[in-house]
Amino acid sequence: MVEGIGHSLVIGASSGIGRDLAVRLVSRGSKVTAVARRADRLAELEASGVYALAGDVNDLSLLPALVATAVKANGLLTSLIICAGVQCIKPIRMMAVDEIEHLYRLNLTVPTVLAAQFASRRISTDDAVFCAISSVASLRPEPGIVAYGASKAGLNGLIHGLARELGPRRVVGVAPGWLDTELTQKFPHLYGEAFKEKLAKESPAGPATVSSVADAVEFLISPAASRITGVVLTVDGGAVL
Numbered sequence: 001m002v003e004g005i006g007h008s009l010v011i012g013a014s015s016g017i018g019r020d021l022a023v024r025l026v027s028r029g030s031k032v033t034a035v036a037r038r039a040d041r042l043a044e045l046e047a048s049g050v051y052a053l054a055g056d057v058n059d060l061s062l063l064p065a066l067v068a069t070a071v072k073a074n075g076l077l078t079s080l081i082i083c084a085g086v087q088c089i090k091p092i093r094m095m096a097v098d099e100i101e102h103l104y105r106l107n108l109t110v111p112t113v114l115a116a117q118f119a120s121r122r123i124s125t126d127d128a129v130f131c132a133i134s135s136v137a138s139l140r141p142e143p144g145i146v147a148y149g150a151s152k153a154g155l156n157g158l159i160h161g162l163a164r165e166l167g168p169r170r171v172v173g174v175a176p177g178w179l180d181t182e183l184t185q186k187f188p189h190l191y192g193e194a195f196k197e198k199l200a201k202e203s204p205a206g207p208a209t210v211s212s213v214a215d216a217v218e219f220l221i222s223p224a225a226s227r228i229t230g231v232v233l234t235v236d237g238g239a240v241l
């Protein structure tokens with residue numbers, strides 16, 4: 001769909017949605033810089049032509065150098081795709097302060113700091129696209145993931161505001177429903193077979209998949225979406241309806 005479009009910086013590319021996007025964008029002829037912490041996973045990506053940078057984006061002081069290194073290697077960004085995120089499933093009364101701080105930092109502070117970098121002409125082209133992965137939890141918070149939902153609702157607010165401030169650059173998001181990745185596999189007591197069967201019954205078009213989310217991102221960053229900005233596209237097979 002997106003043939004040979006410039007340079008995509010994918011934050012959180014060693015698994016799940018980010019990995020799928022890094023591999024498919026490079027296969028279309030884009031330059032891709034992939035960021036994550038796990039060096040072994042990044043080495044696998046490098047074998048498919050992705051330029052990989054290992055780093056923990058929670059260390060906010062690293063972000064300017066990380067972005068500058070990507071631009072130096074592959075040119076101005078034509079898209080910045082933020083997939084790194086963290087989930088915490090437990091009643092709010094059980095959440096420790098450091099868990100809350102970590103959740104908001106990765107899900108909201110990191111995208112905000114990266115947006116500040118992205119906005120510069122030294123970093124991105126005038127028609128570049130900022131895209132972040134939100135969640136349906138931002139639209140319909142569920143008990144046990146209230147803080148996660150709030151962090152993603154904040155991300156939606158960031159997307160809406162940036163779309164107004166950063167034009168002609170576009171700012172978009174995708175809000176997936178529950179899907180099978182390492183993020184959900186960490187909670188087998190909840191995200192088990194019974195949960196998946198219930199989700200399938202509640203999703204008129206079928207539950208979200210990694211590739212369906214990546215399809216939506218690929219569309220939103222493409223010239224076919226050139227008049228779409230400030231939108232957070234829900235990809236959940238209709239489960240929140």
Ligand SMILES: NC(=O)c1ccc[n+]([C@@H]2O[C@H](COP(=O)([O-])OP(=O)(O)OC[C@H]3O[C@@H](n4cnc5c(N)ncnc54)[C@H](OP(=O)(O)O)[C@@H]3O)[C@@H](O)[C@H]2O)c1
Pocket residue numbers: 011012013014015016017018019035036037038041055056057058082083084085086087106133134135136175176177178179180181182183184
């Ligand atoms: N899975 C779902 O059901 C679901 C539903 C709705 C929304 N989402 C959202 O979708 C996004 C992608 O999640 P996913 O499901 O694809 O999960 P995933 O497979 O766990 O991917 C998360 C990626 O982020 C990277 N990452 C995490 N912390 C990082 C850090 N501090 N610094 C650098 N990279 C970091 C991870 O790599 P390393 O561990 O190697 O650093 C990994 O590549 C998240 O924002 C999530 O909230 C997921």
